[in-house]
Amino acid sequence: MSYVLDERINEKLKKVFAELGFDTAYAVVKTSDRADLSDFQCNGALALAKSQKQNPRVLGEMIAEKLKDDPDFAKISVDGPGFLNFVLSDEMIASAMDEMTTDERFGIPEVKNKKTIVLDYGGPNVAKEMHVGHLRSGVIGESMRRIEDFIGHKTISDVHFGDWGTPIGMILSEVISRDGNLDKMESYDIATITAFYKQANIRCKEDESAKEKARIITAEFQDGNEAYTKAWRHIRKISVDAVKQNYQELGVHFDLWLGESDAHKTCFEIKKIAEEKGLLEFDDGAYIIRLDEENKPKPPVIIEKSDGGFTYQATDIATIKMRVDDLKADEIIYFVDKRQSLHFEQVFEAVEKLGIAPDVKLCHIGFGTVNGADGKPFKTRDGGVMNLKDMIKLSKEKVGESMPKSGEECSMSQEELEHLIEQVAISAIKFQDLKNNIASGYVFELDDFANFEGKTGPYIQYAIARINSIIRKNSEIMPGKIMITNREERVLALKAAQFCNVIMRCGSEKEPSIISEYAYNLAQAFSSFYNASPIKDAKSKQIASSRIALAGLIRDMLKKLLYLLGIEAPEVMPKG
Numbered sequence: 001m002s003y004v005l006d007e008r009i010n011e012k013l014k015k016v017f018a019e020l021g022f023d024t025a026y027a028v029v030k031t032s033d034r035a036d037l038s039d040f041q042c043n044g045a046l047a048l049a050k051s052q053k054q055n056p057r058v059l060g061e062m063i064a065e066k067l068k069d070d071p072d073f074a075k076i077s078v079d080g081p082g083f084l085n086f087v088l089s090d091e092m093i094a095s096a097m098d099e100m101t102t103d104e105r106f107g108i109p110e111v112k113n114k115k116t117i118v119l120d121y122g123g124p125n126v127a128k129e130m131h132v133g134h135l136r137s138g139v140i141g142e143s144m145r146r147i148e149d150f151i152g153h154k155t156i157s158d159v160h161f162g163d164w165g166t167p168i169g170m171i172l173s174e175v176i177s178r179d180g181n182l183d184k185m186e187s188y189d190i191a192t193i194t195a196f197y198k199q200a201n202i203r204c205k206e207d208e209s210a211k212e213k214a215r216i217i218t219a220e221f222q223d224g225n226e227a228y229t230k231a232w233r234h235i236r237k238i239s240v241d242a243v244k245q246n247y248q249e250l251g252v253h254f255d256l257w258l259g260e261s262d263a264h265k266t267c268f269e270i271k272k273i274a275e276e277k278g279l280l281e282f283d284d285g286a287y288i289i290r291l292d293e294e295n296k297p298k299p300p301v302i303i304e305k306s307d308g309g310f311t312y313q314a315t316d317i318a319t320i321k322m323r324v325d326d327l328k329a330d331e332i333i334y335f336v337d338k339r340q341s342l343h344f345e346q347v348f349e350a351v352e353k354l355g356i357a358p359d360v361k362l363c364h365i366g367f368g369t370v371n372g373a374d375g376k377p378f379k380t381r382d383g384g385v386m387n388l389k390d391m392i393k394l395s396k397e398k399v400g401e402s403m404p405k406s407g408e409e410c411s412m413s414q415e416e417l418e419h420l421i422e423q424v425a426i427s428a429i430k431f432q433d434l435k436n437n438i439a440s441g442y443v444f445e446l447d448d449f450a451n452f453e454g455k456t457g458p459y460i461q462y463a464i465a466r467i468n469s470i471i472r473k474n475s476e477i478m479p480g481k482i483m484i485t486n487r488e489e490r491v492l493a494l495k496a497a498q499f500c501n502v503i504m505r506c507g508s509e510k511e512p513s514i515i516s517e518y519a520y521n522l523a524q525a526f527s528s529f530y531n532a533s534p535i536k537d538a539k540s541k542q543i544a545s546s547r548i549a550l551a552g553l554i555r556d557m558l559k560k561l562l563y564l565l566g567i568e569a570p571e572v573m574p575k576g
């Protein structure tokens, strides 16, 4: 029998429903809406009564009667129009906690149909410094990768580097107009190339002929021009190196560092398939695929532009084919700004028409922007776009203010402290992002995001370090069988018992904020428990041992939750 509480009650209910000849589909409980009345409730009698044209209270009483002698329940009542309310016995809750302490997965079952899921996040571009806009994609994607992985799927993450479009032609053209040729290309570092790109952007906006030049160079480059390809290799390499460093600092991992360029060859195949299926149309100099114009009209997908270049859409379609053929993807999830929703709708519909990804689930999880206090995309004080490096620096400064200094105030070495500050700073940035619903944008709270109090990453990291310290200080007390001896202990255990549901819900809704909210509530429940439940001065040795075991369990769970959000949990955390 499962030790996950609601599952365990469901199993019992199903048995009773079957005995009574009731439809077992209604035999499900949920966490009670009225924690003052019960721990779990089942509303099934109401729906059941409707379908059987009977009185729900009568049906409820019949069910309750059959379960009344079960020692797992302290009380079962039928309330209101026919809600079944269950109060669990303390022993049942305690035994579930005991089982959790011996289970690394805390009750999460291994998925039955293991899927190969490709996660597309990051999506940075060559020659552009990463800014806060790139933050969300990396942070959310990394968290979802860890969650899908933990649930038991095979995950493959790909950065899908933007290394192929017009920016390449713009940079090449800029360098040629400065130097006359591309000879010096390999001596340019990322900062210089980024500056060239910025300059090229301004030039192309002001001057049509510069834009045209860049366009022609892009087309020639995509056509295989050797000199351009050699220069591009350098641009790509140093851009990838810079981006890798950024993502490493953020703790964002990619299995694959493929880019738009890797899909180029397959774009020809896509064009061919479209042609064979009679989907390709030549329209105004470009090759297009028309989409459904009746139900939800969308502009056609442009596969190849009039200059012969494949588009961003074509690249994404080709990449899907590669992910299906080479990686055997069952599901592909994109974590990309929601302003690109139409792009993905078009791409997915074209893929369906082309029949290149049958039975593969394609899903775009669109996120909102990171905004400043004015509600507009986040900027630095001088009005520029905040880049990721500056953001990490800012966070470190904030965290540093609440840390003791090495030496007199703290026994940690300078080096250890710096590492700790980094772990906390990254946690502050990531948690601020992940505590928000993905689809909604959020205001970057410059003042509070790195606090040790409130709904922040540092708060949860600190809660873990505090439990470590409690366990260290009570090292003579061995963890023992868990008992419920007061209200706070009971509330904490019931919260902990929700772990499995939280993770599964997060997996199906693709919403890490469900985990951050839960981690925060669990840490708070621990704090109330600890304030109300002395350990050294507990009434008996058994109670002390039980509390140490419960503390260890909650610590391990909080660590796992932070891990799933992509956040590290330092062992020790001094506060200044």
Ligand code: ARG
Pocket (backbone or CB within 6 Å): 120, 122, 123, 124, 125, 160, 161, 162, 316, 334, 336
């Ligand atoms: N490089 C793109 C951008 O900056 C994002 C790429 C997202 N992924 C994708 N497969 N389209 O807008």
